[in-house]
Amino acid sequence: MSGLVPVGGYLPVSFIDWTGHVAPVLFLCGCNFRCPYCHNADLVLKTEGDLCLEQILEDIKSRNPFLDGVVVSGGEPAIHEGLPAFLSEIRGVTGLDTKLDTNGSRPSMLRSLIGEGLVDAVSLDVKAPWRDYPRLVKGDGMKVMESLELLKSSGISFETRTTYVPDLMDMADLREIRNQIGAEAIWVIQPFRPGKTLDGSLVNGTAPDPGDLRILFPDSIVR
Ligand code: SF4
Numbered sequence: 001m002s003g004l005v006p007v008g009g010y011l012p013v014s015f016i017d018w019t020g021h022v023a024p025v026l027f028l029c030g031c032n033f034r035c036p037y038c039h040n041a042d043l044v045l046k047t048e049g050d051l052c053l054e055q056i057l058e059d060i061k062s063r064n065p066f067l068d069g070v071v072v073s074g075g076e077p078a079i080h081e082g083l084p085a086f087l088s089e090i091r092g093v094t095g096l097d098t099k100l101d102t103n104g105s106r107p108s109m110l111r112s113l114i115g116e117g118l119v120d121a122v123s124l125d126v127k128a129p130w131r132d133y134p135r136l137v138k139g140d141g142m143k144v145m146e147s148l149e150l151l152k153s154s155g156i157s158f159e160t161r162t163t164y165v166p167d168l169m170d171m172a173d174l175r176e177i178r179n180q181i182g183a184e185a186i187w188v189i190q191p192f193r194p195g196k197t198l199d200g201s202l203v204n205g206t207a208p209d210p211g212d213l214r215i216l217f218p219d220s221i222v223r
Contacts, residue, residue, distance in 0.1 A: 006049030036199030
């Protein structure tokens with residue numbers, strides 16, 4: 001089982017990473033994007049996992065009655081070819097549902113996971129207006145759009161998430177992101193928090209006021 005994917009972090013229980021669920025979170029190493037505001041620089045730049053998956057899954061299994069599911073996050077989990085086998089292992093050993101956090105850059109992987117019934121819910125990052133992806137991250141917005149359309153047509157439970165970074169984007173960008181996501185989709189705005197960022201120039205960056213965002217985007221969830 002070890003070696004399917006590099007596991008670089010483990011949170012035994014979380015109440016906020018899957019709405020309505022009590023769930024542990026597994027963090028996989030590596031990411032193909034380089035969001036300047038990323039808080040997980042250590043994980044993103046790491047290639048080798050240093051945690052024992054067998055022990056983690058046994059721990060989760062032993063707490064099954066008190067848990068609602070397992071969240072697989074990153075880094076970017078979908079860059080790993082072993083992800084389908086990994087999710088299958090999690091479900092098999094723990095008997096719990098799974099949620100995937102993804103930047104949406106690999107719609108082909110997402111399609112396989114949904115097709116094989118390996119994920120029960122997805123959180124999809126929408127980083128920017130589609131055309132602005134190359135300005136903000138090392139990624140192709142068209143691929144993320146494809147992932148969004150796939151989720152919409154799949155019937156699977158999903159939410160979209162945007163980190164709002166005032167030094168990199170403005171209200172017009174947020175409005176455009178809302179339009180491209182569509183009014184029917186759940187949209188979570190995550191206010192940027194300075195302090196620890198992949199790009200050091202944002203360490204003291206501007207933190208937005210969550211209250212302002214709630215007023216300006218009442219159809220979003222700000223958290
Ligand atoms: S914020 Fe997410 S997608 Fe961006 S670099 Fe960090 S882990 Fe990757």
